[in-house]
Amino acid sequence: MRLQNIRFPEADICREEELYFHRNGEWVDFNGYFNLFYIEKRKKYTNQESLTLHLELNGCQAIRLMLDENIIQEKMLTGGKETLDLEFPYPETEKGVFWFSVKKIGAGKETESENVKNAETESAENAAAKTIKDTKKNIGFDISNHIKGWYEGTCRNEKQVRIAAVVCTFKREPYVLRNLKSILQFLERPENASLKLCYWLVDNGRTLSEHEEISRLAARYPETVRIIPNRNVGGAGGFTRGMIEAIEEKERLGLTHVQLMDDDAVMDPELFVRAYGFLGMRKDEWEDIRLGGTLLREDYPYICQAMGEWFEGFNVTNRLVMTDMRSFRNCRKPLIETPQDEYRMYSGWWCCCYSLNTVRKDNLPLPLFIHRDDIEYEIRNRETGIVFLNGFNVWHKGFEVNFLGTNAYYDVRNNLIFAALHEPDMSRIQMWKWISKFIITAVLKMRYEEAYFSWRGMIDFMKGPEWLMGTDAERLNNQLRKHLPDTEPMELEEQPTLKELQRCYNPDRNKKQFWKKITFNGWFLPADKEVGILRPYDAPFSIFRKKRIELRDTGAKKKRVAVREERQLFKAAMYCINTWRILMVQYGKTQKEYKTKYEILKNGKLWIEKILTNRG
Incomplete structure (x- = not known):
């Protein structure tokens, strides 16, 4: 094999x-x-x-x-x-x-x-120059x-494997077409014909069938490519739709696994060779082991963004972030080379493969729309174990190049849902501290809408699972987006340097800032009237005492001006006080409701009512 x-x-x-x-x-x-x-x-x-x-x-x-x-x-x-x-x-x-x-x-x-x-000592300019030098050497x-x-x-008892790769997309035709062409070229090679890979596109935007080239390729390769029109129920709903399709087609097509993949990631189809090869030889005791995908950066393709994280107390622990994978020594780090923590680590859904013994109609993701849906599903099924293979990866833009925006809402709401289900011992004081920090940080960055989203996420969590199951997720998301301020295009594209990224992921970057902290980043001091600049990966202390700043969302290539408003600090204080009161009074009741309704939340009947009632 x-x-x-x-x-x-x-x-x-x-x-x-x-x-x-x-x-x-x-x-x-x-x-x-x-x-x-x-x-x-x-x-x-x-x-x-x-x-x-x-x-x-x-x-x-x-x-x-x-x-x-x-x-x-x-x-x-x-x-x-x-x-x-x-x-x-x-x-x-x-x-x-x-x-x-x-x-x-x-x-x-x-x-x-x-x-x-x-990698810590190499600048972006040096990396670019080195790439040019290596390219020239290749000519010779x-x-x-x-x-x-x-x-x-070889192994005596090879297992049959057939994977349905599910790509969830929303109006990202250029990315979808790029990867679709790559996959089809890969499958046309004689040595890959035996894989019989299924490549399904769950179309939350309902636009792929209108794209001439994508629809032509889907019609040309009907045994491989399938376009699945879907309601816009976020990444959670799109991937769940793909899971349900795989469950329904399991016997007819001989499917054994479903693999979830981001639409806007760059991939090497070689990852399927490695998935089939590994799964075809897996031991019986690891029958349902998950294949976790390594995430490499698109801007610095040799930098590891994530490989085997874990989630506790609202915090992601990532021991390999910013690892330079060009180094032979780095490639032999224990977490990369040796099997360990397979019952603790999780993989994001940028690339993750599940056994269809795990993915069942009574064990589907929660209807969270976006954010933490993958973490919750991974933690729920961690007894199957997980392994990360070299070459089973994608390249994606960094998480830190975009401001949170409406994601602040989902981070708070969905983290609280996760805690209610999986972290019963987490104290309400710890929750309050985390949410309050979220709110205050948003205000200090003059991103006042994110302070509101954070508070609103807590409020909606308290409405309980019945509200979550009954809400129209797309309409809710559109309502939240109405709170986003207007922006304008950036004249010049920016990307973070390696030093800026290292500083962003340094856990000590906000230490030794006592004076800035006790003055609320200079809000209690006379304002500095020079216009500051804040990017998503900058610490809020970089705009100390600024009255007016330019917010540059480098990932979205958008910008806007924000002004310090003292009333927003008062508003944030009210959010924090209100959050304390509600957590202390209502959290226990809401937590119990989520535990009681957990089996319903992850059941296919709920999802079929939400997703499959409107088959494109």
């Missing part, structure tokens, strides 16, 4: 050479993140018995098989076209990473490429024209 192909940079996916291989003098080391073969995870979760490297080479003098940094075998080559089948000592090896290295012909004059060791020796291959494994 093919487990993973040898991958190379591609212009439309990822150009970062050192994610795939490293130039080491006259050798090319295929020890980049996407081409490593991690041993311990395979040993723990699969019945794999052997590992063979199949290679087609042209213009290579020698090859080495490697375990970690040790040479297992070295073989001299003719320099012409050769086909090799090389066995790794998989049965007797328990841990580490396998990889290989080839020696090129006529490459002795190339300088050795340094491995990246410290296009490695992908000289080396092709894949890793193959």
